[in-house]
Amino acid sequence: MGRLNGRVAIVTGGAKGIGRHYSQALAAEGARLMIADIADGKDAADEIARDYGANSVASMVVDVSDEAAVQALVGRAMERFGKIDILVNNAALFAPLQETKCTEIEAAMWDRVMAVNLRGPFLMVKHVAPQMMAQGYGKIINIGSGSIFHGIPWMLHYVTSKGGIMAMTRVLALELGEHGIRVNTLSPGLTMSETLMAQNPGHVATARDRVVAARSLKRDEQPQDLLGALVFLASADSDFMTGQNILIDGGNSNT
Numbered sequence: 001m002g003r004l005n006g007r008v009a010i011v012t013g014g015a016k017g018i019g020r021h022y023s024q025a026l027a028a029e030g031a032r033l034m035i036a037d038i039a040d041g042k043d044a045a046d047e048i049a050r051d052y053g054a055n056s057v058a059s060m061v062v063d064v065s066d067e068a069a070v071q072a073l074v075g076r077a078m079e080r081f082g083k084i085d086i087l088v089n090n091a092a093l094f095a096p097l098q099e100t101k102c103t104e105i106e107a108a109m110w111d112r113v114m115a116v117n118l119r120g121p122f123l124m125v126k127h128v129a130p131q132m133m134a135q136g137y138g139k140i141i142n143i144g145s146g147s148i149f150h151g152i153p154w155m156l157h158y159v160t161s162k163g164g165i166m167a168m169t170r171v172l173a174l175e176l177g178e179h180g181i182r183v184n185t186l187s188p189g190l191t192m193s194e195t196l197m198a199q200n201p202g203h204v205a206t207a208r209d210r211v212v213a214a215r216s217l218k219r220d221e222q223p224q225d226l227l228g229a230l231v232f233l234a235s236a237d238s239d240f241m242t243g244q245n246i247l248i249d250g251g252n253s254n255t
Contacts, residue, residue: 002030003235008081010034010073012064012124013091015041017195018188021223022088022230027052029231031086034077035059038091064091064120067127074127084131086234089121090143092161095199099154099206110157117161118168125172133179140176141233142169144187144245149253150214152207162187166245173243182242184233189249191221216251225250 009026013019015037023035027048033056035041041059048057058080062073077084093116100109121142132138145162152159165185172183190211197204212218229246232238247253 002028003231003237004086005030007031007085007234008034008077008083009086009088009234010036010077010084010124010128011088011090012036012062012120013038014088015039015044015059017095017193018191018223018226019088019090020044021193021227022090023057024048025227025231026086026088026234027056029235031234032081033057034073034080034084036062036064036073036091038063063116064124065115067123070120070123070127074131078131083135084128085135085137086139086141087124087128087132088141088143088230088234089124089165091120092117092143094158095193095195097155097158097200097203099203100157101154102156105157113157113161114164117158118164121165121168125168129176129179129181132181133176136180138176138179138181139234139238140172140181140183141230142183142185144169144185146187146189146247146249146253148187149247169245170243177242182233182238184238184242185245186226186229186233187245187247187249188226189215189221189247189252191223191226193223211252212250214252215249219250221248221250 009031011023014023014035045057045059062069093113142165144165147159148163169185
């Protein structure tokens with residue numbers, strides 16, 4: 001019996017990269033899933049349906065920075081599954097971002113990163129939290145980044161947005177705790193996802209050796225390294241935990 005049997009989860013950015021691994025891990029523990037992504041999640045949903053049944057998963061193309069799209073997503077999830085127990089705020093702009101000096105980041109790119117990485121999670125919580133409040137239970141897992149503890153040169157927009165995620169988690173934990181909603185952050189280090197490797201080999205080449213050298217555990221981080229903590233935060237195992245950050249980066253940051 002899976003630890004998430006009977007639960008319903010939304011995973012934003014769940015169609016590819018690390019998010020696809022998150023979706024698969026939650027499904028493996030018994031959760032029914034709504035995969036939401038700017039990319040088409042049909043392939044990811046079909047894979048889960050083959051393994052866990054056609055009624056276990058749905059997908060929808062969504063820009064999380066668009067409030068009307070977020071409202072439609074939540075409505076569709078409620079129509080399909082009847083409730084929402086778990087929200088994984090994973091959608092973010094990172095893999096395509098080119099290393100850029102702080103003096104050369106275009107304002108439009110700054111705004112787009114903030115729209116997806118901060119406005120998106122805010123909108124998701126705004127429209128999912130009322131469903132969780134009505135049932136008196138919920139798990140919100142915001143995906144942060146270990147980079148906020150040590151910085152990444154030439155990635156000011158991304159690191160700043162993830163610092164905002166940490167602050168968001170703390171405030172939401174205080175606001176939503178009385179409704180039985182737990183809000184925590186899962187912060188990966190530099191992770192060698194398929195998407196990052198394919199879309200930004202330049203950043204991988206610049207950062208990979210430096211990051212591994214700074215870790216206590218001297219190896220690349222893989223998406224599978226994050227899945228145990230994700231399931232823990234989504235399950236009853238973490239029911240008396242909120243407002244916290246779980247940092248998984250091989251010891252790159254000691255907090």
